[in-house]
Amino acid sequence: MLSMLTVQNFAIIDNISIDFKPGLTILTGETGAGKSLIIDAIGLLLGDRASSTMVRSGYQKAIIEGVFSEYSDKISELLQSFGIDELPDRELSIRKEIALTGKTTTRINGILVTVNELNAIAEGLADIHTQDDTKKLFQSVHYLDFIETEExxxxxxxxxxxxxxxxxxxxxxxxxxxxxxxxANQLEFMRYQANELAKANLSETEETDLEQELYILNNYENIFKNLASIKTLLEDHNITGSLFEISAVLKKLSKIDNRFQEHVGRIDDTYYEIEDFESFITSEISHLSFDEERLNQINERLSFLKDLKRRYRKTVPELIVFQTELTKRINEFDQMDDLLVDAENDVKAAYGKLAEVATSLTQKRKENANQLEQAIKETLKDLYLVHVQMKIGFKDVVFDDMFNSAVFHSYGTDNLEILISFNVGEPMRDITKVASGGEMSRIMLALKTHLLKNMNLATMIFDEIDQGVSGSVASAIAKKLKTISEDTQVLAITHLPIVASCADHHILISKKTVDGRTVTVLEELTMDRRIQEIAQMLSPDVQDDSVLALAKDMINFWH
Incomplete structure (x- = not known):
């Protein structure tokens, strides 16, 4: 249950703190005093989306903190899985900060949590019914939420x-x-391309190799001239002969002074290096020739490759990859009939399994819907809708086309409608066309009463669930809220004195001006103040003894 709520710098709320108790807590107050802000604040703790516009003007951030107690073992398991330590006395603290910059942070027991982690935990803490929830009865997209169970x-x-x-x-x-x-449309052209590329006999390095060879042939005269110049220099200066003589002299010197011995080897190595170099130059000159036929072949091949690249708009390596892809596509096309048959069989098998699971889902939902219908009708009898007839209808879905994926949605194949009749002898019609505001409120209360049994929640919160009703119906709603509160903590906003009178705890919400600014004020009412507040709700003349007596009698009726 929700045991404490603190709200700071939130809309017109400056700083309030409320200690909530078990049983039925009623919140009353004039329109605009801030009753719904309390519900909104709790909603934010339970995962509702925050906005920077919620921050009170003149402040940098709003802070909302709630303490919950007596939560389920499932929540304990979730806390453990998220790495959140439990607090003493099995309490759970949720703190949300909303910055003026738009940044929102949430901590559970002091640990920063993600939106998904908050939602997973909050789902088992409390349920809030707002006036917008009643409107969901007019929107078929929400109907599945009403009948879904864990199964x-x-x-x-x-x-x-x-x-x-x-x-x-x-x-x-x-x-x-x-x-x-x-x-099929391009097969002939693909075969032509594949054949052309195969005949081209492409190689990734061929173009680079040919360009290098062409460069050498185009520079034949320059190469020959420089090689001949090197050979002449080597011969004219007799470098090898001079090195040989130097080596002989060093050998003689080394016999006198061994310091020269190490230089003998160096000169000998140089001699052999020069000798090898002379042989290399001689060989290069002897083998160097200008092959005009080869030059023409290279130019023709490079021209062919250039044209091929231009037409295909690809480099040679890309052409090689493209050739491989073409060959693969042609081979696959030759096997396409078999591939299509296999793919169609895969679709057929997957479709059959999906239709089977979808049918099972629909069947289970129909069972849930039947239970919900009976439960709501029984509850509505207590709310002065004795002759109501109700049916949750499922629109038929035919699984006759495995290629028609339009019938399958993420939520299943079911499209629901709620049909209802409030009067004997009248046919059932779409609920959106026949239900009044008061009837909608009672249906939603009956719905929440049933769902509560499946949700195992410690707290239920109602924002004007009694909207649009009066008299005996209002009394019946008060009785139903009182009954729910015997096992579950209930917080409810109301404008009806009969509903307010059945409260175990009554909080008055008002607003006043402090230092030139409007602030929300909370007051937990004593018995005398409760009598005055309910009298005020009954009649503007709160000093009338008969009104005060009536208010007191209304409270005593429930206690």
């Missing part, structure tokens, strides 16, 4: 996995079929 969610998860398999097999089949059509 149906397990089937839904299996369905979603199989849906992904089906979508992937269908994508592969459609892609293969599209390529088959494209390749």
């Amino acid at each position: 149906s969610r397990q089937i839904l998860r299996a369905y979603q996995k199989q849906l992904a398999v089906y979508q992937e097999t269908l994508r592969k089949y459609q892609s293969l079929k599209k390529r088959a059509t494209e390749d």
